Amino acid sequence: MRMRLSTSQLRPALIVIAALAFPFLAEAAGGGYYVGVMTRVMIYALAATSLNLVLGYGGMISFGHAAFFGVGAYAVAILAQEGVTSAWAAWPIAVAAGAAFALVIGAISLRTRGLYFIMITLAFAQMLYYFFVSLRAYGGEDGINLAARSRLPWLDLRDETTFYLLVLALLAGCLYLLRRLAASRFGTVLRGIRENEARMTALGYPTYRYRLVCFTVAGAAAGLAGALIVNQHGFVSPSLLDWTQSGTLLIMLILGGVGWLYGGVAGAAAMLLLEEVLSHWTGYWKLGLGLVLLFVVLRAPGGVGSWFARGNTRG
């Protein structure tokens, strides 16, 4: 028991140390390019983790999650174009925008169930997609460039390593919050709703309210991920809100392990690194991804997370 406890605590510690050391080692080895790659992985990990809150913990199959990701990115880009470049101002606004859109879309969508919920979230996301396509003042279909990364006092985010470390800290912080939330009263209620909503109502829980809060919090986290991705790419276009992007986040989560705390991280890492490696060899890298996905769905339905056995809440 004591041994198992120590290994289960050792592994995350090792991962954190490795993650902290990575940019310095990569720069030293002349692989500075990979710092950006890993930053992108972590940002997608955050986006997929926010979807995990909705899908894995809340049991809601949202097919429009990229909308909140995109809204966060656009918030930062639009503010920058209007002269607001401070991260202290822009990022919280991106988070608030993600939350606000999730609140409104969720308030309507959560009145439906199952397939209808999937379709209505998809429809809302596509509406936002076309909204940004027609938003000529901010690039329309072509999207807009972010002239420079957001500014923070003391930290220079133009430095790849600094930005990497900031993203790492935010991802770790969000994962910690998710872990607290999952074990809290709120998390317990979510689990109950996921398993048996009718019973939760019969116990006196206003289930709609809890699901809406869950959906909104996830929208806020996706908004933060959006603020980071536009800083990473220096560019945002409507394609970030497209339904294929929502699909990508879903695939990441399925790859990584739905309902497992680190499912989004594992999935984003698996998918983006697979893309990185396979696309060097072939333009048909998505075929390879498809095969891997097929394998995971058929042979390890819990995602790669299930290979780590313990800790997968879906167990």
Next chain:
Amino acid sequence: MADPLLEVRRLFKHFGGVVATDRLDLAVLEGRVHALIGPNGAGKTTLIAQICGEIAPDSGQILFAGRDITKLPGHARVALGLGRSFQITRIFRSLTVRDNIALAVQARSGSSMRFWRPVAAERALADDADAVLAELGMAASAGLAAGSLPHADQRRLEVALALACRPRLLLLDEPLAGMGAEDAQAMIGLIAQLKQRTTILMVEHDMNAVFRLADVISVLVGGAVIASGAPQAIRDDPEVRRAYLGEEETAAA
């Protein structure tokens, strides 16, 4: 006479051309075990669903403890003291028996919009849950996954979940559903025990159980109550015999 704890007034509900609840009146007095019987399709399930707030009636009123709850959502009715068990077992299969009950306890012990403190640190929830389980003779299974329990124990947990809400009125929807004779006896014993402290409205097909437990029986036929009274009076009511009991007894013979 005291006001009834639950009162249904001229409740009406139709689905297309089918009238499921036909200007139904019903009064459940505090402290009684009130059984609702009737042939299949008599509208028992629809009535329960309306009392619990799952289906909205077309017209009529539902009063609970003197308050009109007709428009109140289901969860708010539970908060007022309306607890229920389901005909089809609805427990949290992946949770332990204790955690099942703890969720019920949590619902009535302050807000659950709390995101930080671990539930596991709230000793009071587990202690309260254990108290409920001890009372129902289920303490030994507290640590087991609810889904791993034998059917009869799952049915017992189903009732325990409703009871853990500390209801003023306990709605039992076919508590003996799918039980063998021996388990049914144990459940009848349990309900007899609950009778001491809470009012019960029970839908049940097992006439043996109904006549042993009920203080009042209402007979539902075609969406309306055709007779209501003490068990003996119901047994002797010619209309009831013709509409329902006779048919059952013939079938049983």
